[in-house]
Amino acid sequence: xxxxxxxxxxxPTAIFFALLAMTLALMTWLAIxxxxxxxxxxxxxxxTRGDRLFISLITAAVIHLLWIGFIGTDTIATLPIGExxxxxxxxxxxxxxSLVAAVAIFRTV
Amino acid sequence: xxxxxxQKAWFLVLPVFLVVAFSAVLPLMTVVNYxxxxxxxxxxxxxxxxxxxxxxLDPSTDLGxxxxxxxxxxxxxxxxxxxxEVPLGIVVALSMPRQGWSVAACLVIMALPLLxxxxxxxxxxxxxxxxxxxxxxxxxxxxxxDYNYVSNDFDAWATVIVMDVWHWTSLxxxxxxxxxxxIPDAYYQAAQIDGASRWAVFTAIQLPKMNRVxxxxxxxxxxxxxxxxxxxxxxxxxxxxNSTTFVSIELVKIALGQFDLGxxxxxxxxxxxxxxxxxxxxxxxxxxxxADRPISKGVA
Numbered sequence: 001x002x003x004x005x006x007x008x009x010x011x012p013t014a015i016f017f018a019l020l021a022m023t024l025a026l027m028t029w030l031a032i033x034x035x036x037x038x039x040x041x042x043x044x045x046x047x048t049r050g051d052r053l054f055i056s057l058i059t060a061a062v063i064h065l066l067w068i069g070f071i072g073t074d075t076i077a078t079l080p081i082g083e084x085x086x087x088x089x090x091x092x093x094x095x096x097x098s099l100v101a102a103v104a105i106f107r108t109v
Numbered sequence: 110x111x112x113x114x115x116q117k118a119w120f121l122v123l124p125v126f127l128v129v130a131f132s133a134v135l136p137l138m139t140v141v142n143y144x145x146x147x148x149x150x151x152x153x154x155x156x157x158x159x160x161x162x163x164x165x166l167d168p169s170t171d172l173g174x175x176x177x178x179x180x181x182x183x184x185x186x187x188x189x190x191x192x193x194e195v196p197l198g199i200v201v202a203l204s205m206p207r208q209g210w211s212v213a214a215c216l217v218i219m220a221l222p223l224l225x226x227x228x229x230x231x232x233x234x235x236x237x238x239x240x241x242x243x244x245x246x247x248x249x250x251x252x253x254x255d256y257n258y259v260s261n262d263f264d265a266w267a268t269v270i271v272m273d274v275w276h277w278t279s280l281x282x283x284x285x286x287x288x289x290x291x292i293p294d295a296y297y298q299a300a301q302i303d304g305a306s307r308w309a310v311f312t313a314i315q316l317p318k319m320n321r322v323x324x325x326x327x328x329x330x331x332x333x334x335x336x337x338x339x340x341x342x343x344x345x346x347x348x349x350x351n352s353t354t355f356v357s358i359e360l361v362k363i364a365l366g367q368f369d370l371g372x373x374x375x376x377x378x379x380x381x382x383x384x385x386x387x388x389x390x391x392x393x394x395x396x397x398x399x400a401d402r403p404i405s406k407g408v409a
Binding site: 005006007008009010012013016017045046054058061062065068069072073089091 | 162382385
C-alpha cells in the first residue's frame with residue numbers, strides 16, 4: 001500500500017470506481033451474451049447500449065455539477081445509524097435524478 | 110457457421126492497453142481521488158467531499174472566480190481564432206494553385222508553420238513583438254502605434270491571436286484544399302454551362318463539398334485552442350495581470366504553483382468533462398454527416 005499512497009485512495013472513490021468497473025464488465029458480458037443492433041432514437045443518431053451508457057454517465061456528471069453549482073449540498077436528512085447518525089446531502093437527489101435520466105436515455109435515445 | 114476463433118489479437122492489443130492504463134486511466138483515477146481531498150504534501154490526505162467542486166462552481170470564491178473568468182477568456186479566444194482562421198483558410202485554399210510545380214512549393218510553404226513546436230512559435234513571437242529588438246514591435250512603435258504586449262491587455266490579446274492564426278491557418282487551408290481537390294471537374298463544367306457566377310460556384314459546389322473537412326478543421330482548431338497552454342505561456346505568461354490566463358495556465362498555476370492538488374483536480378475534471386462533451390458532439394456529427402438520414406439538429 002505504501003507504494004500507491006500517492007494515489008490517495010479513499011473508500012467512497014474506490015466504491016465509485018468499483019461500480020463503474022462492474023458496469024463496464026456487465027455491459028461487456030451483455031454485448032457477448034446478447035448482441036444487439038444499433039438503433040435510432042430521439043437524438044436521431046444510431047446508438048448502441050455502450051453509446052447510451054456513455055451518454056448516461058456524461059449526463060449524470062453534468063447533473064451533479066449543475067446541482068452543486070445551483071442548488072448546493074445542504075443536509076436534507078440524518079439516517080439513524082451509529083451514535084451521530086449519517087447526514088444525507090441533497091446531492092443524493094441529483095444521483096436519483098441521474099438514475100432516472102439514465103433509464104430514460106436507455107429507453108428513448 | 111464455421112469460424113476459426115483466434116484470440117491472438119488480444120496479445121497485440123496488450124501493449125496499448127498497458128500504455129493507456131498507466132498514462133491515462135490510473136492518472137485519471139488519481140485525479141478523481143485528489144479532487145475529493147486536501148493535502149499538504151507527504152502523501153497525507155484529508156477528506157473534503159465535494160467541497161472543491163462547490164468552490165469551483167461558485168463565482169464568489171477565489172477559485173470559482175478564477176476558473177469562470179479563465180473559461181470565459183478561453184471560449185472568447187477559441188471563438189476569435191475560429192472566426193478568423195476558418196474564413197481565412199478557405200480563402201487561402203481557394204487561391205492556391207491547382208496544378209504545376211507551384212502546387213508542391215505552395216504546400217511546403219503552407220506546412221512550415223505547422224512543423225514548428227509550440228514553444229518555439231511562442232519564442233519567435235515573443236521576440237518578434239518586443240518593442241526594443243523585435244521587428245514587429247519596433248516597426249509598430251516607430252510608425253506611431255503604441256504597442257507593448259507586456260503592459261497592454263489589448264496588445265497581448267492581439268499578439269496571442271495573431272500568433273495562433275499564423276501557426277494554424279495553414280491547417281485549415283490544407284484541409285480545405287484537400288476538400289477542393291476532391292471535387293470532380295464535371296461539377297465545374299456544369300456550372301460553366303449554366304453560366305454560374307464565381308460566388309454561385311462557391312456557395313453551391315465548393316462549400317457543400319468542403320463541409321466534412323471544415324467540420325474536422327473546426328473540431329481540431331476548437332479543441333487545440335481550448336486546451337492551449339504553451340504559446341500564450343511563453344509569450345505573455347498569462348499577463349498582463351491575468352488578461353491572457355487561459356484555463357490550462359490557471360490549472361498549472363493552481364496545481365504546481367500553489368500546490369493545491371484538490372482544487373486543481375476538481376478544475377481539471379470539469380475542464381475534462383467540457384472537452385469530452387464537445388468531442389463527443391463533434392464526433393457524432395462527423396460520423397453521421399455522410400449518412401443518408403438527415404442529421405439531427407438537436408444533437409448539439
